[in-house]
Amino acid sequence: MTGTLAAIGAGLAVIGAGLGIGRIGGQAMDAIARQPEAGGKIQTAMIISAALIEGVALFAVVVSMMSN
Amino acid sequence: MSVRYFAFISTLFFGIGLFTAAPQLLAQDGHHAESVSEEQTGDAHKEEFNATEYILEHIADSHEWHILTRKNGQNVAVPLPVILYSKHSGFHLFLSKHIAHGHTHDGFQMGHGTIQVKNRKGEIVNKSLNGKIVEVDEHGEMVEEGLPLDFSMTKNVCMMMLSLIILLWVFLGLAKSYKKMGIREPKGLAGFIEPVIVFIEEDVAIPNIGEEKYARYMPYLLTVFFFVLLNNLMGMIPFFPFGANVTGNIAVTMVLALFTFIITTFSGNKSYWQHIFNTPGVPVWLAPIMIPVEIIGMLTKPFALMVRLFANITAGHIIVLSLISMIFIFKSIFMSVPSLVMVLFMDCIELLVAFLQAYIFTLLSALFIGLAVPEHHHD
Numbered sequence: 001m002t003g004t005l006a007a008i009g010a011g012l013a014v015i016g017a018g019l020g021i022g023r024i025g026g027q028a029m030d031a032i033a034r035q036p037e038a039g040g041k042i043q044t045a046m047i048i049s050a051a052l053i054e055g056v057a058l059f060a061v062v063v064s065m066m067s068n
Numbered sequence: 069m070s071v072r073y074f075a076f077i078s079t080l081f082f083g084i085g086l087f088t089a090a091p092q093l094l095a096q097d098g099h100h101a102e103s104v105s106e107e108q109t110g111d112a113h114k115e116e117f118n119a120t121e122y123i124l125e126h127i128a129d130s131h132e133w134h135i136l137t138r139k140n141g142q143n144v145a146v147p148l149p150v151i152l153y154s155k156h157s158g159f160h161l162f163l164s165k166h167i168a169h170g171h172t173h174d175g176f177q178m179g180h181g182t183i184q185v186k187n188r189k190g191e192i193v194n195k196s197l198n199g200k201i202v203e204v205d206e207h208g209e210m211v212e213e214g215l216p217l218d219f220s221m222t223k224n225v226c227m228m229m230l231s232l233i234i235l236l237w238v239f240l241g242l243a244k245s246y247k248k249m250g251i252r253e254p255k256g257l258a259g260f261i262e263p264v265i266v267f268i269e270e271d272v273a274i275p276n277i278g279e280e281k282y283a284r285y286m287p288y289l290l291t292v293f294f295f296v297l298l299n300n301l302m303g304m305i306p307f308f309p310f311g312a313n314v315t316g317n318i319a320v321t322m323v324l325a326l327f328t329f330i331i332t333t334f335s336g337n338k339s340y341w342q343h344i345f346n347t348p349g350v351p352v353w354l355a356p357i358m359i360p361v362e363i364i365g366m367l368t369k370p371f372a373l374m375v376r377l378f379a380n381i382t383a384g385h386i387i388v389l390s391l392i393s394m395i396f397i398f399k400s401i402f403m404s405v406p407s408l409v410m411v412l413f414m415d416c417i418e419l420l421v422a423f424l425q426a427y428i429f430t431l432l433s434a435l436f437i438g439l440a441v442p443e444h445h446h447d
Contacts (some may be wrong), residue, residue, distance in 0.1 A: 051428050055372065058379030 006064035013060030020053040119393040127313050127385050128199055129224045131164040131178075135308045143168070146308070148226060152176065154203050154216040164220075167201065176201050176216070183210065224320065227312035231298045239294075268293055272431050276438040285437050288331060292324060293430040300381060300422035304415065315425075316381035318374065325374035328433040333366075336440040369436050373429060380425050384418040 028046040032039045133146040147165035154160065157175065166173035179197030186192055203214040242258055254262040268289055273282040299314040314320055342348065344362040346355070391410045395403045 047424065048428065048431065051376075051424055055376035055379070058383055059375055061383055062375060062379050 010061055010064045013057045013064075016060075017053055017057030021050050024049050024053070117393075117396045119390065119397060122393060122396075123386055123389040125198075126389055127316060127382055129222045129313070129317060130199065131201070131220055131222055132168060133223050133226065133308065133312075148223065149221045150176075150201065151219040151221065152201060152216040153219065155213060156203065156211065160216075172204060175203055175205070177204055178202075179210075223312045224314050224317055227299070227302065227310070227314050228320075230309065231295065231302060231314070235294055235298060264293075265290060268430060272427075272434050276431070276434040277441065278438065278443050280443065281441050284335075285331070285434070288327070289430050289434055292327070292433060293426050296324070296377065296429050297423065297426035300426060301419075303381065303385070304418055304422065313381070313385060315377055316385055318378045321374045321377045324377070324429070325370040328373060328436060329367075329370035331433075332369075332436045332440045335437060337442070339442055340440045369432075373432055377425055377429055380421055384414070384421055388414050388418065 024046055028042050031042045035042075131150055132148055135144045135146065137143050145165075145168070147163040147168070150160070150162055150164050150167070152160040154176075160174055160176065162173055167177055170177065179200045179202040181198075182194040182196050184192050185195045201216060201218060201220075203211050203216055205211050238257065238261070242261060245258065269282075269286060273286055273289055277285055296315055299320075302310045303313050303315060305311055344366065345359060347358055347362070350358055388411055391407050391414060394407045395401075
């Protein structure tokens with residue numbers, strides 16, 4: 001039973017992270033389209049924020065693994 | 069680009085090197101750690117493939133450095149020194165090949181299965197013994213409080229020493245060549261390393277810590293960047309003498325995060341501590357709420373640093389191993405093609421993650437240090 005619950009938890013975390021990273025990616029595309037010459041800087045900032053959100057999602061994965 | 073940084077890094081690594089080499093020198097006393105042993109695994113019967121067990125075994129640390137398993141079930145592995153302290157019989161030092169494959173040596177053997185122990189609340193919980201060494205009596209039963217303190221030189225320790233040697237060799241060599249030749253157009257290895265160092269200096273340290281104070285923290289930032297990067301990359305190479313999951317070990321990332329925490333705490337200036345204990349612009353009666361929150365904030369930063377690196381690397385390895393496991397779950401040779409394609413794709417992402425996580429760890433360390441040493445015109 002705990003295994004199933006942990007899997008649901010991991011799935012919920014993935015939804016959150018997916019929404020977050022999707023939003024970052026979309027907004028970065030918008031920004032680059034508006035100002036292509038700032039593309040490099042925007043990309044760096046995008047990767048950093050994506051990594052931070054991914055980190056939060058991975059917290060959830062670790063918690064699910066521990067509860068398993 | 070200053071020669072001083074190289075000198076700094078070299079000194080730091082030499083210090084760490086001496087510190088970690090000491091147990092190795094002790095361990096080699098009377099034993100030869102490099103001899104490759106071959107042992108019989110007993111009957112090599114076909115077992116049902118258990119993906120979870122297989123994956124967890126491969127991302128965990130181990131007492132021996134496994135190279136390959138022969139077709140007849142023989143294991144080829146490099147034995148590593150085991151150092152134990154037991155409450156009943158004191159210190160023990162022997163090679164891991166003596167306890168491989170269920171053998172018992174000096175009253176110790178590899179644990180398997182689970183035991184029931186009481187946790188702090190007094191509830192009885194199951195504790196896994198896989199990968200742990202237990203003390204047993206002459207009948208093979210585990211003795212009371214039979215988990216010795218384990219100071220063994222495991223696979224991860226050896227891997228860290230290997231990376232230490234590589235980093236020392238690269239950076240001492242570079243420092244020497246810079247000293248001899250002076251500042252010039254970088255050639256060879258320097259042409260690869262120097263842009264990275266300049267990048268850490270100009271894009272990570274200076275914007276976050278500030279022009280005046282960043283130089284003090286450059287040695288730490290460069291050390292942590294190259295250590296994490298090298299171990300991430302070496303952890304991705306699946307064969308001997310690589311493949312130990314060092315940055316995917318929470319103890320290793322904890323120590324790295326602890327370094328950042330200690331540096332941040334000890335270099336915090338007046339304004340940093342003022343923001344924690346007497347935040348400007350906040351009424352005094354809010355202090356009982358604000359101070360605990362600020363102190364928790366101080367501790368969560370290194371905690372997040374620790375879990376981020378650990379979870380990223382471990383999750384990447386778990387995904388790759390799961391994709392490989394698919395071949396054995398479906399028991400079909402045709403599954404190997406999609407499996408390998410996906411593994412290749414995943415490995416490319418992991419290559420990106422290896423660089424990204426080293427960069428993020430360094431960037432956030434610089435950010436936290438920068439928060440502790442704000443320049444005056446900021447407030």
